[in-house]
Amino acid sequence: MPLTRSLARCALALLAAALVQPSMAGPVLDRIKSSGTVVIAHRESSVPFSFVDPDGKPVGYAVDLCLKLVDALRRQMAAPDLKPRFVMVTPANRIAMIEEGKADLECGSTTNNAERRQKVAFTVPHYIAGARYLVRADSPVDVIRDFKGRTVVSTKGTTPLKAVTQANNEYQLGIRVVEAPDHARAVDMVAAAEADGFAMDDVLLYGLVAGRPDPGKFKVVGKFLTIEPLAIMFSRSDAEFKKLVDDEMKRLIQTREAHVVYERWFQKPIPPANRSLNLPMNYLLKDFWKYPTDQVPG
Incomplete structure (x- = not known):
């Protein structure tokens, strides 16, 4: 009997731990774990969201947000050496790159709509255009x-x-x-x-x-x-990965870290011409960010 009670206590402890901590399992997270990299799909000329600067470096508003998501993955996965790796995509191939697992996050200016949600998943919009x-x-x-x-x-x-x-x-x-x-x-x-x-x-x-x-x-x-509604895109086959991304996007918005990133790219001089867009946040995004969610109409 004592042994049975001991085993029962161990089983309950393991179950409690599983309920408290994320499982960190799923095809995207498994791929990230095994490779030690997060593959970020970026665009060539979607200024100011995702583009290549004069030095050939991927930069932009969505790219910066994705790099913050990589930071969150490092913390959640206890993987301080996790690195981003960039791959350029086009409007024509960006969805396929996510579907085929060739990129983990598509960080650009992609619209979240019903047709695309049949193939991929999206997080909280970072812009409404x-x-x-x-x-x-x-x-x-x-x-x-x-x-x-x-x-x-x-x-x-x-x-x-x-x-x-x-x-x-x-x-x-x-x-x-x-x-x-x-x-x-x-x-x-x-x-x-x-x-x-x-x-x-x-x-x-x-x-x-x-x-x-x-x-x-x-x-x-x-x-x-x-x-x-423009949002970061990723695979719809990994619920744990989606939860992690959604939770971090909501945190960035609620702590106003995302607002700072917005100001950097929309209200200050940016490459390649070092000019400011002078675009304050529009009322659509302000309203949406009051209660951030990945659920959008259409």
């Missing part, structure tokens, strides 16, 4: 209907591309909608008059223009075509 239009400074265009019979470019694999295509069909505007492989190429097309406008999240448009030597050549126009 709206798609508008980048046009040349002398353009008469102001709203979507002004593009009738003109050419609009958007980036392959993005929600604004789908939205402008849908609006074109709905209003029968006869817009020639073309795809660009990345944001930078789309801006170049507008600059060279190969396209009359570039449909994309407004904050990205401001960032792209601020980094050019000719910012006065452009303007951002139009009402919001879409509302875009």
